[in-house]
Amino acid sequence: MKPRIVIFLFGFFSHSVFGQDISQWFNEKKVTQIESTLASDSMEGRKAGTRGIEKATEFISSQFKSAGLQTWDKSNSYQQKFAFITIDRQTKEGSMDGLPIKPQNLVVFSAKENLEINDQSGYKSIQFKKGDNFRANAIKWTQSDENLIVWVDSSFAPLLASLEAYSRNQLQKDRNILFVLSNRIPDHFNFRIQQQITVKPLANVIGILPGKTKKNEYVIFSAHYDHLGIGTPNALHDSIFNGANDDASGTTAVIMLANYFAKRNDNARTLIFVAFTAEEMGGYGSAYFSTHFNPDSVIAMFNIEMIGTESKWGSHSAYVTGYDKSDMPKILEKNLQGTEFKFYPDPYAAENLFYRSDNATLAKLGVPAHTISTSKMDDEKFYQTVGDEVQTLNMTNMTEIIRAIALSARSIVSGEDTPTRIEKIGQ
Numbered sequence: 413m414k415p416r417i418v419i420f421l422f423g424f425f426s427h428s429v430f431g432q433d434i435s436q437w438f439n440e441k442k443v444t445q446i447e448s449t450l451a452s453d454s455m456e457g458r459k460a461g462t463r464g465i466e467k468a469t470e471f472i473s474s475q476f477k478s479a480g481l482q483t484w485d486k487s488n489s490y491q492q493k494f495a496f497i498t499i500d501r502q503t504k505e506g507s508m509d510g511l512p513i514k515p516q517n518l519v520v521f522s523a524k525e526n527l528e529i530n531d532q533s534g535y536k537s538i539q540f541k542k543g544d545n546f547r548a549n550a551i552k553w554t555q556s557d558e559n560l561i562v563w564v565d566s567s568f569a570p571l572l573a574s575l576e577a578y579s580r581n582q583l584q585k586d587r588n589i590l591f592v593l594s595n596r597i598p599d600h601f602n603f604r605i606q607q608q609i610t611v612k613p614l615a616n617v618i619g620i621l622p623g624k625t626k627k628n629e630y631v632i633f634s635a636h637y638d639h640l641g642i643g644t645p646n647a648l649h650d651s652i653f654n655g656a657n658d659d660a661s662g663t664t665a666v667i668m669l670a671n672y673f674a675k676r677n678d679n680a681r682t683l684i685f686v687a688f689t690a691e692e693m694g695g696y697g698s699a700y701f702s703t704h705f706n707p708d709s710v711i712a713m714f715n716i717e718m719i720g721t722e723s724k725w726g727s728h729s730a731y732v733t734g735y736d737k738s739d740m741p742k743i744l745e746k747n748l749q750g751t752e753f754k755f756y757p758d759p760y761a762a763e764n765l766f767y768r769s770d771n772a773t774l775a776k777l778g779v780p781a782h783t784i785s786t787s788k789m790d791d792e793k794f795y796q797t798v799g800d801e802v803q804t805l806n807m808t809n810m811t812e813i814i815r816a817i818a819l820s821a822r823s824i825v826s827g828e829d830t831p832t833r834i835e836k837i838g839q
C-alpha cells in the first residue's frame with residue numbers, strides 16, 4: 413500500500429498540471445479555425461459519397477496526423493474505406509417447386525449485378541413462421557456476413573414490403589441475402605436477380621492514441637462529419653447545408669480532444685478518435701465501424717453531437733443521452749464536481765435521441781456509449797436548414813464544452829473508472 417502522503421502529493425500534482433494544460437489547449441481561436449474549415453462552403457455540405465466530403469476527409473486526416481495519432485490499421489491512411497450502394501433498377505424472377513414467384517415476394521440484399529441462386533447453392537436457410545418476431549430479427553439478418561435465404565410466412569407480407577424499401581440503399585457487402593415470402597421451404601427453387609447499382613465510396617476517419625498501460629481497453633471519442641450537401645437557398649442563406657452545428661461542432665471537438673490527449677500523452681487506455689460518415693443517411697458509418705472492433709474491448713464511447721449553441725440551462729452545461737442506461741454519466745458528473753460545468757440527463761425523452769445518433773450501434777452491443785449534446789431539440793432554429801452556419805454558433809461556449817468533455821472523461825481515460833455495461837439489444 414502506498415503512503416497516504418504520496419497519494420496526496422501525486423493527486424495534487426496531476427490535478428494542477430491538468431488545470432494548466434487544459435486552459436492552454438482549449439482556446440477559442442483554434443476551435444474556431446477548425447470549425448470554420450469544416451463548415452466552409454468549399455466542403456459543399458459534406459454529403460456522404462460526394463466530392464465535398466472528400467475535402468473534409470482529407471482535412472480531418474491531416475489534423476490527426478499533425479496530432480501524432482496512429483492509423484487504425486497500421487497502414488498509412490486514417491481512412492476506413494467502405495462503400496454504399498443504391499439499387500437503381502431491379503428485375504426478379506424464379507420459381508419454387510415449379511410455380512413462378514411474384515417479384516414482390518422476393519427481397520434481395522446483394523451488391524451483385526447478376527445473381528442466380530437455387531437449391532444447390534448451399535445457402536443457409538432460416539424460416540420465419542407465423543407468430544415469430546420478424547420485425548426484431550429481420551434487420552439483424554440483413555446485416556449478416558454469410559449467404560442466407562430467409563423464408564418468411566405470408567402473414568409478414570406488409571413487413572416484407574417495408575424491407576424492400578430498405579433494400580434500395582445498403583452497404584456494399586460480399587454476401588447475398590434473400591427474403592422469400594413462402595410458408596414452407598420448397599424442395600426445389602431457383603431465383604434470378606438483375607440489378608443496376610450505383611456505388612458511392614465512403615470513409616470513416618480514425619486516429620489511435622495507444623494506451624500506456626491498458627492498451628487493449630478502448631475509449632472512443634466520436635462525431636459524424638457528414639451532413640446534407642446542397643439544397644435550395646432561402647432569403648437569408650445560400651444553398652449549402654454547412655452543418656456548422658450538425659455536426660462540424662462535434663467533429664471539431666474530436667480533433668481538439670485528439671490534440672489534447674496526444675499532448676498529455678498519459679492515457680492508460682487506448683483512445684480512438686473517429687469521425688463517422690453517412691450518419692445522415694442512416695448511421696452507416698458507425699454501423700460499419702462497430703463491426704470492425706470487438707465491442708467487448710470498448711470501455712466507453714463519448715459521441716458528440718451539436719455542441720455549438722447554449723443548452724437550455726445556459727452556458728457551461730450539456731446533456732447526456734441514455735442517462736440511466738449505464739453509470740458512465742454519473743462518472744462524468746463526478747469528474748465535473750468542483751468545476752463550473754454541469755452535465756444533465758437528456759431532457760428530450762420523446763425525441764429518443766439515445767437511439768438516433770452514432771452511439772446507438774455500439775450501445776446495442778452492450779458498450780456504455782452515450783451522446784453529449786447542447787442542442788435544444790425543441791428550439792434550434794437552424795437545425796437541418798441551410799442556415800446552420802458558423803455565425804450562429806457560440807464559439808466561446810463551444811470551446812468550454814469541449815474542455816468539459818475532456819475533464820469529464822479523465823478517470824475513464826486514466827483507467828481509474830470503468831462504466832457499467834448497457835443491456836444488449838437484439839442479440
Ligand SMILES: [Zn+2]
Nearest residue numbers: 636658659717
Ligand atoms: Zn447530427
